[in-house]
Amino acid sequence: MPLRVKPDETFRDALRNQTGAAGRPLAGMWVCSGSPLIAELCAGSGLDWLLIDAEHSPNGLESILAQLQAAHGYPVQVLVRPPVNDTVVIKQYLDLGVQNLLIPMVNSAADAEAAVAATRYPPHGVRGVGSALARAARWNRIPDYLARASDTISVTVQIESEAAVAAVEEILAVDGVDAIFLGPSDLAASLGLLGQQEHPRVRAAVEHCIAAATAAGKPAGVNAFNPPTARAYLAAGAAFVLVGADVALLARGSEALAAQYIPPDPVIGPAETPTSY
Template sequence: MPLRVEPDRTFRQALAAADRPLAGMWVCSGSPLIAELCAGAGLDWLLIDAEHSPNGLESILAQLQAVRGYPVQAVVRPPVNDTVLLKQYLDLGVQDLLIPMVNSAAEAQAAIAAVRYPPHGVRGVGSALARASRWNRIPDYLARAAETISVTVQIETGAAVAAVEEILAVDGVDAIFLGPSDLAASMGLLGEQEHPTVRAAVEHCLAAAKTAGKPAGVNAFGEATARAYMDAGASFLLVGADVALLARGTEALADKFIPTNPDGGAPLGGTGDAPSSY
């Protein structure tokens, strides 16, 4: 007799049950080992990123399997809002999606259609072949599939900010997530995500989400900025990234143990290509 299993809790359900903002981090390395290390850190959620990171279907699957034994919510960001790609993500067992660059209600509606079976959407039917249904071990998966999936859409352009109320009104959009870096770039303020105009746009969207009764999150690596957005109503945040932590941590080690020239050049005794032996 095969096992009958139940789907995991969705990010939508985690947000609804939370009594405080949920703190998470990016997982961009493409490594299941690093993903598992991060899953055990005590954070609320992880974002496995495939938009700006070296992640394909196989590595995403391996990371989902690596983190599943930990009490952390795994959200996955595809590189694009594409019906075929979203079908593949869902079939391999992604339950929580963060859709990038959603600039209009029509684009949000397309994402929702991609995650729902007909007649409510256009998702292709292949659940018997897929990890999503645990190969037909989740009872009534086809009828229940929509409730096992959450969709968060990313607001990261001036056009999206202008349309945020319409995007929030789309049935099936569970939450919005603000990307200040791309938002700043779209406003002609590349690299200035802390600019008052950008901060005001983010806070406008947080307020719009509150009015709509939906959660809103934001990317904020600086602690002061993160706490300010929490005070402004953010329900969830990304406050770090595996690759950034590794880069800054290894740089700190080098600063401690590798002497440099007074002019800040290459390490003393080295060529600049690699540190010399001591």
């Protein structure tokens, strides 16, 4: 029996809508804990979007599915970052019901083309067909899902290397790339500036890519936890930003509690250092 499902707005649609006269950049945060409870808590925060991360976080298929379900009832866009730009992994994420993908380490137009192809059924791509088994199609309860699937999916690719910056215009020109996202941490490492996300060369590379996206008519986003840096990138034309992470907020908040209520350990001088236990 066909299931009547209200079509969800994709991240691509949200970005298009925010470019109008009353539009504004979209602010979001990372969700890295792997917890559906934390995902739901963040989904109700009032932020515009969440990024569930599986590249550097303990997230597998089951935890991603649970977090998608937990966040589904809230007015927030949810993106998911797979660990790698891989056709099989992307197929599994899409079948789970992931609608908005952030693909890491896209260094060339060919990488971008492969990412887009992984999201589309033949003849326009290489996505495997398993809609009868998949939550994405509500197990074949959504009429014409196979024909309309690409309309329900957005693809954002991550620019986070010197090679990607050099190829950003070609990457932006790939049909099916809806937006680019700048990762200053890996970009800094690629430039030989590990841990120096605020270095002028890194900032200049990020702003170059934002300008290229603006010229191409596509949105650019950036990761920026430092508020002055985030505001500077927004002023340069960034359409969306990530400004925090669940695990970082918990780490800094718990450290602040400890600093407030627990006195610092006394300094142990050399003569007092134990020599055995």
